[in-house]
Amino acid sequence: xxxxxxxxxxxxxxxxxxxxxxxxxxxxxxxxxxxxxxxxxxxxxxxxxxxxxxxxxxxxxxxxxxxxxxxxxxxxxxxxxxxxxxxxxxxxxxxxxxxxxxxxxxxxxxxxxxxxxxxxxxxxxxxxxxxxxxxxxxxxxxxxxxxxxxxxxxxxxxxxxxxxxxxxxxxxxxxxxxxxxxxxxxxxxxxxxxxxxxxxxxxxxxxxxxxxxxxxxxxxxxxxxxxxxxxxxxxxxxxxxxxxxxxxxxxxxxxxxxxxxxxxxxxxxxxxxxxxxxxxxxxxxxxxxxxxxxxxxxxxxxxxxxxxxxxxxxxxxxxxxxxxxxxxxxxxxxxxxxxxxxxxxxxxxxxxxxxxxxxxxxxxxxxxxxxxxxxxxxxxxxxxxxxxxxxxxxxxxxxxxxxxxxxxxxxxxxx
Numbered sequence: 001x002x003x004x005x006x007x008x009x010x011x012x013x014x015x016x017x018x019x020x021x022x023x024x025x026x027x028x029x030x031x032x033x034x035x036x037x038x039x040x041x042x043x044x045x046x047x048x049x050x051x052x053x054x055x056x057x058x059x060x061x062x063x064x065x066x067x068x069x070x071x072x073x074x075x076x077x078x079x080x081x082x083x084x085x086x087x088x089x090x091x092x093x094x095x096x097x098x099x100x101x102x103x104x105x106x107x108x109x110x111x112x113x114x115x116x117x118x119x120x121x122x123x124x125x126x127x128x129x130x131x132x133x134x135x136x137x138x139x140x141x142x143x144x145x146x147x148x149x150x151x152x153x154x155x156x157x158x159x160x161x162x163x164x165x166x167x168x169x170x171x172x173x174x175x176x177x178x179x180x181x182x183x184x185x186x187x188x189x190x191x192x193x194x195x196x197x198x199x200x201x202x203x204x205x206x207x208x209x210x211x212x213x214x215x216x217x218x219x220x221x222x223x224x225x226x227x228x229x230x231x232x233x234x235x236x237x238x239x240x241x242x243x244x245x246x247x248x249x250x251x252x253x254x255x256x257x258x259x260x261x262x263x264x265x266x267x268x269x270x271x272x273x274x275x276x277x278x279x280x281x282x283x284x285x286x287x288x289x290x291x292x293x294x295x296x297x298x299x300x301x302x303x304x305x306x307x308x309x310x311x312x313x314x315x316x317x318x319x320x321x322x323x324x325x326x327x328x329x330x331x332x333x334x335x336x337x338x339x340x341x342x343x344x345x346x347x348x349x350x351x352x353x354x355x356x357x358x359x360x361x362x363x364x365x366x367x368x369x370x371x372x373x374x375x376x377x378x379x380x381x382x383x384x385x386x387x388x389x390x391x392x393x394x395x396x397x398x399x400x401x402x403x404x405x406x407x408x409x410x411x412x413x414x415x
Contacts, residue, residue, distance in 0.1 A: 003113070003115075004036055004037045004038065004115060004411075004415075005037070005038045005039070005040060005112050005113065005114040005115060006032065006037055006038070006039050006040070006114050006115065006116045006117070006118055006411060007039075007040050007042060007105065007108055007109065007112075007114045007116070007117045007118065007133070007139075008025060008028065008029055008039050008040065008041050008042070008118045008119075008120070009041075009042045009043075009101070009105070009117065009118065009119040009120070009126050009127070009129050009130045009133075010025040010041065010042075010043055010119075010120045010126055011043065011044055011094065011097075011122075011123035011125070011126050012025060012043075012123070013025060013026060013041055013043040013066070014026065014053075014054075014056040014057045014059065014060060015046055015049070015052040015053055015054055015056070015057055016046070016049045016051070016052060017049070017051040017052055017053040017055075017298065018051070021122065021146075021328055022056070023206075023209060023212075023328070023400065024120065024144075024146070024206060024328070025041070025120055026056065026059060026060070027207075027209050027400035027401075027403075027404065028118075028400075028403075028404055028407055029041055029060070029061065029064065030059065030060075030061050030404075031400060031401050031404035032404055032407065032408055032411075033061060034401070034404070034408075035404070035405070035408035037408055037411060038064075039064060039118075040064070040065040040066075040067070040108055040112060040114065041064065041065070041066045041067070042067050042069065042101060042104060042105050042108060042129070043066065043067070043068055043069070044068065044069060044071040044094060044097045044101070045068050045069065045070050045071055045072075045097075046068065047071075047072060047077070048071050048072050048073050048077075048094055048097065050073065050076065051298070053300060055300040055301055055302065056301060059212075065108070065112070067104050067105075067107075067108055069097060069100040069101045069103070069104040069105075070096075070097070070100040071094055071096050071097025071098075071100065071101065071125075072094070072096050072097075073093050073094060074088045074089045074093040074094070074095070074096065075089070075093050078096065086159070090159070090160065090163050091124035091125060091128060091160070091163050091164055091167055092123055092124045092125055094123055094125045095125050095128075097125050097129070098125050098128055098129055098132070101125070101129040102129055102132050102133060102136075105129060105132075105133045106133065106136065106137070109133065109137055109139070114139065115139070115140070115411070115415040116139060116140045116141070116142060116176075116411055116414060116415055117130050117133055117134055117139050117140070117141045117142065118130075118141075118142045118144060118407075119131070119141065119142070119143055119144065120143075120144035120146065121144065121145055121146050121147075121149065122146065122147075124149070124164060124167060127143050127144075127167070127171055128167060130143065131143075131167075131170060131171055131174060134174055134175075135174065140176040140177075140414045140415060141171075141174060141175045141176055142175065142176065142177045142178075142179060142410065142411075142414070143171045143172075143175040143177075143178050143179065144179045144204075145171075145178060145179060145180055145185070145189075146179075146180065146181045146185075147180070147181065147182070147185055147322075147324070147325045148185050148188055148189070148324065148325075149164060149167075149168045149171075150164050150165050150168055169193075172189070172193050172196060172200075173196075175200070176200070176414045177200060177201075177202055177410060177413075177414060178200055178201055178202070179202050179203070179204050179410075180201070180202070180203050180204075181203065181204065181205050181206050181325070181326060181328075182203065182205070182324055182325060182326050182349040183203055183349060184323060184324025184325070184348070184349045185203075185324045185325065186201045186202070186203050187324070188324055189201060202410060204403050204406045204407055204410070205326070205331075205398070205403060206326065206328040206330075206331050206403070207331045207398045207399050207400045207402065207403045208331045208332045208334065208335040208395070208398060208399060208400060209399070209400045210335070210396075210399055210400075210401065212301070212302070212305060213305060213335055213336075215302060216302050216305040216306045216309065217309070219302075219306070220306050220309060220310070221306070221310065222310075223310070224310060224312065225268075225270075225307070225310045225311055225312070226268055226312065229265065229266065230264075230265060230266060230267065230268055231266065231267050231268070231312045231313065231378075231379060231382050231383075232267075232268045232269075232270065232311050232312045232313075233267070233268070233269045233270070233311065233312065233313045233314070233315045233341060234269075234270045234272060234307055234308060234311040234313075234314055234315060235269070235270070235271050235272065235274075235314075235315040235316070235317065236272045236273070236304050236307065236308055236314070236329055236332075237272070237273055237274075237304075237327075237329050238273070238274060238275040239271060239274040239275065239276065239280070239317065240275070240276075241276055241279065242319070242321070243318070243319045243321055243322050244317040244318060244319055244365075245317075245319055245365070245366075246271075246280070246283075246317060247283070248343075248365060248366055248367060248368040248371055249317070249343055249365070249368075249371050250283065250284065250287045250289060250293070251287070251368040251371075252368040252369075252371035252372040252375060253269070253287070253289045253292060253293065253375070254287045254288060254289055255368065255372055256372060256375065256376070257288070257289060257292065261376065262292065262375075262379070263292075264291040264292050266379070267292055267379065268292060268293075268294070269292060269293040269294070269315065270293075270294055270296055270307075270311075271293060271294070271295045271296065272296045272297075272298070272299070272304065272307065273296070273297065273298035273299070273304075274295060277295045277297070280295050281295050305332065305336070308332065308333065308336040308338060309336050309337065309338065311336075311338050312338070312339070312382055312387070313338060313339045313340070313341050313361075313378060313382070313387065314333045314336065314338050314339070314340050314341070315341050315343070316329070316330055316333060316340055316341070316342040316343065316344070316350070317342075317343045317344070317365055318342075318343075318344040318345070318348065318350045318365065319344070319345065319365055319366070320344075320345035320347070320348065320365070320366065322348070322350075323345050323347055323348030323349060323350075324348070324349055325348075325349065325350070326349050326350050326353055327350065330350065330353065330354075331398045333390075334357055334359075334389075334390040334394070334395040334398055335390075335392075335395045335396075335398070335399075336389065337389040337390065337392065337395070338389045339359075339361065339378070339381075339382075339387045339388060339389050340354065340357075340359045340361060340389070340390070341361045341363075341374065341375070341378055342354050342359065342361060342362045342363070343362075343363050343364070343365035343371055343374075344362060344363075344364075344365050345364065345365065345366075346362065346364065356394075357390045357394055357395070358390060358391065358394060359389075359390055361374055361377070361378055362374070363375075
C-alpha cells in the first residue's frame with residue numbers, strides 16, 4: 001500500500017447534487033491514484049445538503065477512505081422561524097461542520113499519516129478546517145481557492161467581509177501552496193500580498209472528465225433537441241443574477257422578436273438549473289420572450305452532458321466583474337463539441353480561453369446590440385451548416401486527468 005497519502009477536505013462531494021464545481025474534488029480524488037497518491041476525503045454529513053442524488057456515488061474510487069463529519073446548514077436546520085444567531089453563520093452557514101471536521105481530521109491523520117492536506121472552496125468552513133489541522137499537525141497545506149475569496153465589496157456584509165478577510169490572510173500565510181483556477185486570480189493575489197513568495201501561488205484550471213462523457217455518449221440519443229428549422233441553445237448551470245446578468249441577452253431577444261428576425265419556431269433557448277428559476281420566469285414573461293426562452297429544472301449530471309451534446313449551441317455567460325474567473329462549464333462545453341455562444345467581457349480570462357480554444361462567437365454581455373449581432377451571425381451560420389464546436393484535439397488539453405497530473409506534481413514538490 002502506498003505511503004503517499006493526502007487528506008482532501010471538501011464540502012462538495014457525492015451525494016450532493018450541485019453544479020459542475022463538485023467535479024473538481026471528485027476527479028482529483030479518483031485520478032491522483034494514477035500517480036501513486038492515495039487520497040482520503042473529509043466531507044460533511046449528507047444531512048447538510050439541500051439536494052442529494054446517488055447518480056455520482058459510483059464514481060468514488062473503490063476502497064477510498066471517505067469520512068463524513070457532522071455538520072448542518074444553519075439557515076435550514078438550526079434556525080427558528082428563519083432566524084438564528086449571527087455567529088452561527090460565520091464564516092458561513094456550515095460552520096457547525098468545523099468542530100467534528102477537525103476531530104475527524106485529526107483521527108484520520110493519526111491513523112493514516114498523510115503527507116499533506118488539500119482544502120478547497122467555495123465553502124469557507126472547508127479551508128478553515130484545513131487551516132486548523134495544519135496548525136495542529138504542521139502538515140503542508142494546499143489551499144484550493146479556485147477563485148478569489150474576497151474582493152472590494154464582496155462579501156457585501158461588512159462583518160462577513162471582515163471574517164473572510166482575516167481567514168484569507170491566515171490561509172495565505174500558513175499554506176505551502178495556494179491554488180487558483182485562472183491566471184487572473186493568481187495575479188490578483190500576488191498583487192494583494194506582495195510579501196508572499198511568488199512560488200506559493202499556482203494555477204490548476206478546471207476541466208472536463210472524459211469518462212463521464214464516454215458514459216453519456218454510450219446511451220446518447222443522437223437526434224437533435226429541436227424540430228427541423230429550430231435552433232436550440234442551452235445554458236447549463238447556475239445563472240447568477242449579477243455576475244451573469246442575462247437582462248441584456250433578454251433585451252436582444254426581445255428586439256429580434258419584435259423585428260421579426262426570430263420566433264419560437266426558429267429559436268429555442270433552454271436555461272437549465274439556473275438557481276433563480278422563479279425570478280427568471282417572471283422576467284421572461286415581462287420581456288415577452290417566454291415562448292422562446294424556457295427555464296428548466298436540474299437533472300442528473302449524465303443527462304445534463306447528453307443535453308449539451310444534443311444542442312445546436314451552448315450558451316455561456318460571464319460578466320465583467322468576474323474577468324479573473326472562468327466558468328467550470330466552459331471546459332465541458334469544449335468537450336461536448338457543440339458551438340459555444342459566449343456573452344462575456346472581451347478583456348477577461350474567459351474570452352482569453354475561448355480564443356485559445358478557437359471559439360469565435362463572443363459578444364459583450366452588457367451590450368444588447370453586440371449580443372443581437374452575434375445571435376444573428378450564429379443563426380445564419382447554423383442555417384448554412386457553418387457552425388462548429390471546439391476541435392476534439394484542442395479540447396483534450398483541458399481534461400481532468402491532465403489537471404490531476406498537475407496536482408500530483410505539486411504534491412511531490414511540497415513533500
